Amino acid sequence: MKEQLIFTKSVAGRKEGYLPPLDIPEPQQVSLPDWARRKDTPRLPELTEMDVVRHYTRLSQLNYGVDSGFYPLGSCTMKYNPKINEDAANLPGFAQLHPYQPVETTQGALQLMAETQKALAEIAGMDAVTLQPAAGAHGELTGIMMIMAYHASRGDRRRTKVIVPDSSHGTNPATAALCGCEIVQIPSNPDGGVDLEALKKVAGMDTAALMLTNPSTLGLFENQISEIARIIHQAGALLYYDGANMNAIMGYARPGDMGFDVVHINLHKTFATPHGGGGPGSGPVGVKAFLEPFLPKPVVRYEMQDGRYILDDRRPLSIGKVKAFYGNFGVVVKAYTYLTVMGGDGLKAASEKAVLNANYLMSLLGRDYHVPFAGPCKHEFIVTPKNIKETGVHTMDVAKRLIDYGYHPPTIYFPLIVEEALMIEPTETESKETLDAFARALCKISREAKDDPGLLHEAPHNTPVSRMDETAAARKPVLRWVPYYE
Amino acid sequence: MAYLPHTKEQEKAMLATIGVSSSEELFRDIPPELRLARPLALSPGLSEKTAWEQIGALAEKNRHTGRLISFLGAGAYEHYQPKAVKHILARSEFYTAYTPYQPEISQGTLQAVFEYQTMICELTGMDAANASLYDGATALAEAALMAAEATRRKVILVSPLLHPEYRQTLETYLHGRGIRIAEIPWEKGVTQPAEAEKLLNHEVAGVLLQNPNFLGSIEELAPFAQAAHKAGALLVVSVDPVSLGLLADPGQCGADIVVGEGQSMGLPLSLGGPYLGFMGVKEKYLRRMPGRIVGKTTDRLGREGFVLTLQAREQHIRREKASSNICSNEALCALSATVYLALLGPQGLREVGNQCLQKGHYAKKCLSTLPGVTVPFGCPSFTEFVVKTQEAPVLLNQRLLSGGILGGLDLGRFYPELKNHILLCVTEMRSKEEIDQLVRIWGEKA
Incomplete structure (x- = not known):
């Protein structure tokens, strides 16, 4: 470890005081009954502010973010996170609002939410949007619950199966399972699209929904989408859009126009809010009008009668609440700020350049790596080291060697249907110079694979730790610090 | 602003490398009938300066807890963040x-x-x-x-x-x-x-x-x-x-x-x-x-x-x-x-807890002396407590708000049996003076 655990730096009795002394006179103070009182002291560290600040500053230096360098993590849309977004969310007028304040004191916030809903509906081609889900997978959960509620409202309770392609994100089947559904997986065709014959075979009276990403996780636009929608709708089922790959199509095509009934959108991908080292995200869900009554409670909307924005809780068909309060509002503020700065034209330009960057980088890498699916790709693409297989070098080795060259590796070994996949999503905010340099590094790595494969097997070389023993970590889990004397 | 780096020349070179004449060609796999034939119906993009002014104005439309004295809790709490x-x-x-x-x-x-x-x-x-x-x-x-x-x-x-x-x-x-x-x-x-x-x-x-x-x-x-x-x-x-x-x-x-x-x-x-x-x-x-x-x-x-x-x-x-x-x-x-817990340490966390406990109880006791206000439950509480009022909570909270105070939660909203009951929260953020102010304004009409 390059930095000791904070607990081992603790010195008994060291402290900072952040509060003024208690100003309630002693005679008026109370004490807790014995059964309610804590007997031991939690072993939190005892440090000065400087100790703490240095510790976490050093930890930050062991990390790599979009601000550190190129982060072409496929399906994650690691675009630049503009700084104005952070400052907007920190404005006291947004950050210091209590969720139960009377709505007349939060009209600006509710307006921001209503306008974000409207903008997202327009971008996705949907009729109504909820901002409540806290992340993409949470949006999926909300969406599938709404689909189930819709079927149930029609007395159609036989629909218990959710179809997912074998190239889908793992969250899709996991979500359907969480909703009590049975999962039916269908294969992809040789072009990476949905196998229509396989779909026709499984779509029927027991199908609740098909969950699909478009562009797919291979970065390819599913051009049979209208036919897929027809098959699904004819079977009486609904079509769910996993919006993880929305960054490819803004202003070019809309899931709503493709026949999707429900869409989730990842604000932390397409709308430039930061990933935070794993969260918080935000996963708004858009629906067609016939599903609007099922949206989670409450719904933010403008009430003409009162001339103000309200939080509408009286919704008898709603699936209920999917979390406390109204969603990750702070993240929504950041996305709203991004939408304001970008405008409609800016968003379309972002998608255009995201696709341009992906195709350009794919062209460059096609010289040294195997490209399993010919272009044009959309915002991301797959390459594999299949062409240098004889060197004994695997995708993992290539990814780890990229770290030595100062890059965050792409998504690896996903989608599962491509052997040894490197899934690369450059995003629109990266320059030609960055893409060129990245391609040169990968080219050099392919030569190293032939000349000195050991260099790759042992990579990375320049990091505080190298490859970790994950098997040992899982076999005998050490998940917390304990004092050595225990 | 759009955070896009390419110059026209660079873009041309990139398209040439790909082997297409325009980026439009890269979208040829989207069937024409699915292409959005019009621009997105969204406002045009703005400079950062103009956007910042607009968003600042929207934030200003809200009355926030930095300017109000809040006694609202119910699952969302104001505490001091170092x-x-x-x-x-x-x-x-x-x-x-x-x-x-x-x-x-x-x-x-x-x-x-x-x-x-x-x-x-x-x-x-x-x-x-x-x-x-x-x-x-x-x-x-x-x-x-x-x-x-x-x-x-x-x-x-x-x-x-x-x-x-x-x-x-x-x-x-x-x-x-x-x-x-x-x-x-x-x-x-x-x-x-x-x-x-x-x-x-x-x-x-x-x-x-x-x-x-x-x-x-x-x-x-x-x-x-x-x-x-x-x-x-x-x-x-x-x-x-x-x-x-x-x-x-x-x-x-x-x-x-x-x-x-x-x-x-x-x-x-x-x-x-x-x-x-x-x-x-x-x-x-x-x-x-x-x-x-x-x-x-x-x-x-x-x-x-x-x-x-x-x-x-x-x-x-x-x-x-x-x-x-x-x-x-x-x-x-x-x-x-x-980081919060590391800065506070065990003593700091205990101090926050104790101030919440003491201030909550002090407020509870002071409010209970007001005519028409009762404390329905005698069990030990932490930083929040319930009082029953004769005045309708909605009206009371409106009165408090005009005095710059964010009152408690009307429990009737969630518990029909607790009509005219209010859940108040007093954390370490509230001074004795602010609590006294709450009690004073509350008592003015009730």
Whole structure:
């Protein structure tokens, strides 16, 4: 470890005081009954502010973010996170609002939410949007619950199966399972699209929904989408859009126009809010009008009668609440700020350049790596080291060697249907110079694979730790610090 | 502004490399009938300066707790956040990183999560904690699902004094899974263990409580633990972590799973999110826990470090057999809580807890002296408490608001039987003077 655990730096009795002394006179103070009182002291560290600040500053230096360098993590849309977004969310007028304040004191916030809903509906081609889900997978959960509620409202309770392609994100089947559904997986065709014959075979009276990403996780636009929608709708089922790959199509095509009934959108991908080292995200869900009554409670909307924005809780068909309060509002503020700065034209330009960057980088890498699916790709693409297989070098080795060259590796070994996949999503905010340099590094790595494969097997070389023993970590889990004397 | 780097010449060169004449050609795979034939109906883009002015104006339309004296709690709490927290969170190596899939360049996030997991264990008395969940409500729902899976039983006993929105979320999550929810009767401000005992049988997977409960009262957990365990059920407790410097930890009282809302650890109110769901469990349930978990291990040269571990529970490996569908969590909020706890230390956390306790009781006592105001429950409370008024809560709160005070929550909104009852919250943020001011304005007309 390059930095000791904070607990081992603790010195008994060291402290900072952040509060003024208690100003309630002693005679008026109370004490807790014995059964309610804590007997031991939690072993939190005892440090000065400087100790703490240095510790976490050093930890930050062991990390790599979009601000550190190129982060072409496929399906994650690691675009630049503009700084104005952070400052907007920190404005006291947004950050210091209590969720139960009377709505007349939060009209600006509710307006921001209503306008974000409207903008997202327009971008996705949907009729109504909820901002409540806290992340993409949470949006999926909300969406599938709404689909189930819709079927149930029609007395159609036989629909218990959710179809997912074998190239889908793992969250899709996991979500359907969480909703009590049975999962039916269908294969992809040789072009990476949905196998229509396989779909026709499984779509029927027991199908609740098909969950699909478009562009797919291979970065390819599913051009049979209208036919897929027809098959699904004819079977009486609904079509769910996993919006993880929305960054490819803004202003070019809309899931709503493709026949999707429900869409989730990842604000932390397409709308430039930061990933935070794993969260918080935000996963708004858009629906067609016939599903609007099922949206989670409450719904933010403008009430003409009162001339103000309200939080509408009286919704008898709603699936209920999917979390406390109204969603990750702070993240929504950041996305709203991004939408304001970008405008409609800016968003379309972002998608255009995201696709341009992906195709350009794919062209460059096609010289040294195997490209399993010919272009044009959309915002991301797959390459594999299949062409240098004889060197004994695997995708993992290539990814780890990229770290030595100062890059965050792409998504690896996903989608599962491509052997040894490197899934690369450059995003629109990266320059030609960055893409060129990245391609040169990968080219050099392919030569190293032939000349000195050991260099790759042992990579990375320049990091505080190298490859970790994950098997040992899982076999005998050490998940917390304990004092050595225990 | 659009954060786009290419010059026209560069773009031309890139298109030539690809072998197309325009970027339009790269969209040729989208069937023409699916192409959006018009521009998006959105406002045009703005300069940063103009955008900043517009957004600032929108923020100004709100009346925020920095300018009001707030006595609102009910699941979202105003506590003092040391200034250093925000400075650490602003380190963009933390906030612009993704989930730490590549441990070699993610030791910062991974170690911080390991420290966070340790702190959650220390506070709750549990053996292991995960790296975070969305919020307190979904953490509770995930815990209920875990209890049902672990016991293979289909009934969950719930205290009605759990946050109403948490119970609603629980209902939503359990609906599709065929798990039934039954309520334990409450009386005098607390849930009744004797009533829980009557309801417990071989079908009950878990007993779910909140401490302090939604009315601010402190629940005695041990009798619930004994009753639950006797029937083979789990005790799940949702706690306010800031209370745990002072209040008995649920682990010591016999809880099997402890969840809660971490927002109280100095996170901004932010109209209800992003917040921080946390979960700690007894070792026995470790491998059923949802979400990311960080573990310590060594690299190939024997150096110690951290990785995401036990991933065989997770959706990206197990797909439909995963313990949950969660992927993104609330990592940055967890970092915020970690830095908060590190700055406060054990004494600081106890001090915050004690100030909440004392100020809450002082306010309760002062308000009870007003004509028409009574304190309906005599049980010990923490930072929140209930009073009954003769004046309609809506009118009272309007009166307070015109005096610059954000009054408490009208409990009639969630509990029809508690019409004219108000839930007030007094944390360390409120001075005695501000409490006196509340009492003065409240008493002016009532």
